[in-house]
Amino acid sequence: MNLLQYLPGNSILHRLNPVAKLAAAFLLGICAIVSQSVIFTTLLIVLLLGICFACGLGKRALGLTRNLLVLGGMMFILQLFFVRSGDPMLSAGGFTLITQDGLSSAVLLGLRIIATMLPLMLLFAITEMNDLCGALVKRLHVPYRYAFIVTTAFRFVPLFTAEFHDIEDAQKARGVEYDGGLIKKLKLSVPLFVPLLMSSLKKVDSGAMSAQLRGFNLRTVSSGYREYPFTAADIGCILLSVLMIAAAAMI
Amino acid sequence: MIRFQDFSFRYQSGKTEQPAEFALKDISMEIREGEFVGITGTSGAGKSTLTYSISGLIPHHFAGDFYGSVEVNGMDTVEVHPEQLARFVGQVFQDIDSQMVSSVVEDEILFGMENFQIPRDEIKRRLESVLEMLEITPLRRRQISSLSGGQKQKVAIASILALQPDIILLDEPTGELDPESTIMIYEILRRLNREFHKTVIVVEQKIMVLCAYVSRLIVLDKGQVMFDGSSDSITGEIELFKSLGINVPRVVELGHLLKKAGLYDGEIPTELDGAEKMVREVCADAEI
Ligand SMILES: Nc1ncnc2c1ncn2[C@@H]1O[C@H](COP(=O)(O)OP(=O)(O)OP(=O)(O)O)[C@@H](O)[C@H]1O
Numbered sequence A: 001m002n003l004l005q006y007l008p009g010n011s012i013l014h015r016l017n018p019v020a021k022l023a024a025a026f027l028l029g030i031c032a033i034v035s036q037s038v039i040f041t042t043l044l045i046v047l048l049l050g051i052c053f054a055c056g057l058g059k060r061a062l063g064l065t066r067n068l069l070v071l072g073g074m075m076f077i078l079q080l081f082f083v084r085s086g087d088p089m090l091s092a093g094g095f096t097l098i099t100q101d102g103l104s105s106a107v108l109l110g111l112r113i114i115a116t117m118l119p120l121m122l123l124f125a126i127t128e129m130n131d132l133c134g135a136l137v138k139r140l141h142v143p144y145r146y147a148f149i150v151t152t153a154f155r156f157v158p159l160f161t162a163e164f165h166d167i168e169d170a171q172k173a174r175g176v177e178y179d180g181g182l183i184k185k186l187k188l189s190v191p192l193f194v195p196l197l198m199s200s201l202k203k204v205d206s207g208a209m210s211a212q213l214r215g216f217n218l219r220t221v222s223s224g225y226r227e228y229p230f231t232a233a234d235i236g237c238i239l240l241s242v243l244m245i246a247a248a249a250m251i
Numbered sequence B: 001m002i003r004f005q006d007f008s009f010r011y012q013s014g015k016t017e018q019p020a021e022f023a024l025k026d027i028s029m030e031i032r033e034g035e036f037v038g039i040t041g042t043s044g045a046g047k048s049t050l051t052y053s054i055s056g057l058i059p060h061h062f063a064g065d066f067y068g069s070v071e072v073n074g075m076d077t078v079e080v081h082p083e084q085l086a087r088f089v090g091q092v093f094q095d096i097d098s099q100m101v102s103s104v105v106e107d108e109i110l111f112g113m114e115n116f117q118i119p120r121d122e123i124k125r126r127l128e129s130v131l132e133m134l135e136i137t138p139l140r141r142r143q144i145s146s147l148s149g150g151q152k153q154k155v156a157i158a159s160i161l162a163l164q165p166d167i168i169l170l171d172e173p174t175g176e177l178d179p180e181s182t183i184m185i186y187e188i189l190r191r192l193n194r195e196f197h198k199t200v201i202v203v204e205q206k207i208m209v210l211c212a213y214v215s216r217l218i219v220l221d222k223g224q225v226m227f228d229g230s231s232d233s234i235t236g237e238i239e240l241f242k243s244l245g246i247n248v249p250r251v252v253e254l255g256h257l258l259k260k261a262g263l264y265d266g267e268i269p270t271e272l273d274g275a276e277k278m279v280r281e282v283c284a285d286a287e288i
């Protein structure tokens, strides 16, 4: 499963203005960074998951959380052993392994990583890249060219992964064994990056040609067919996110 | 109308490499309005290059040495920009996935029309009409990545048709399709050609299909035009086709063999109906 892929749907989250979604994702990320409380950050994560389940995005949200847990876990361990201040909690042979401060800041950091990344990654599940591009141009007056480049880059990710698997399969067919340790897999994968890069460049080029032949360079701000009006729900969503930051700062 | 005059093109090669071979060499020909032209040839023969030189991507997108001239509807492709040409020429590329700029069917069709600043209500009208024409109205809100090859091909054609070009170029549109979808795409092309009077130029490896639909066949080899004639007249050129490594339709080959063996001396058929008649004739003769 591709964790950045759009999940078609018609929930309240899906129907929000793409700009509002983007803003809310950023604001919630800030909220998680501002928060100094383990409980608040945990509640934030639970709240996010709850909203996702309500909107039929539960499976994706759990999948993302699981992946983020790995990252969060790594940060947790690093933090746990690097923070040296505070009362010792665990020591071996007169050497302090874990301190109180270390533990609490490690828990917070791990949770914070999850709470920051989750909304940003969910953004991809509920936002069509084309709509994001269109809304950025119409509402925020981002130059079309840049909005297009960024959103297209994200659209190409699944195409590249498919390509990578094709190349890998081709290698397997020639008898290359990919099973085994991570290091071995990495070693075998590195030579694949050159063909991947070549074929990717070719794909990007043919995309560029097709865009060019359909008048890409003639585009102006007024070109977009769709309008992306802000609704009460969008404003509510942004306000709510701002309130969350305020709450995080106070607790 | 498209006119090639002593046209040759060589892609730019790296500084250290020696100059590349000409991808197209001494092309002089005309393609008139309303023609349905098939282009075939082995891999690397220059088929895609020929399509790029009609849509103006050569010389504007691909650098290289350009000799002679190519005119499309009276415009010199060197002088006008591909965007201007795009009002007259629409191109569907060989790689179907990477030419899509959107993830939803409807957005893909809107893209060109938005760029060309077509008025809102006209956009809506055209969108609905091309969706209907290609029978993809139910796919309107679908993710392109979830479509079959034939459906994707239809979306690509629809996104071009929405711009209402006179000339439609397609580079191996059925390369990844099963026989059924292949026929479906060719039926659409035939309709565009006959009912909507579009000039259709299609690159195709499956010569059997090509012969059944196109009115004119062009065979390229190593950048040169080796054959240019009606699809019926290929029956006289079997040796040539074989020497170029191009598979002729089986029925044509059969007719050719029967003729060579002195068993048959009528016209060599290009389609199954004719083949049946020929075989019956031969059998009837053999019994006497
Ligand atoms: N971008 C490029 N740069 C340099 N050389 C190229 C480029 N594209 C094609 N060529 C060369 O030009 C020649 C003709 O290529 P072209 O793609 O037109 O062939 P084709 O008939 O379309 O083949 P295929 O059936 O494989 O698509 C080939 O020798 C090819 O290597």
Ligand SMILES: [Mg+2]
Residues within 6 Å of the ligand: B047, B048, B049, B094, B171
């Ligand atoms: Mg080609």
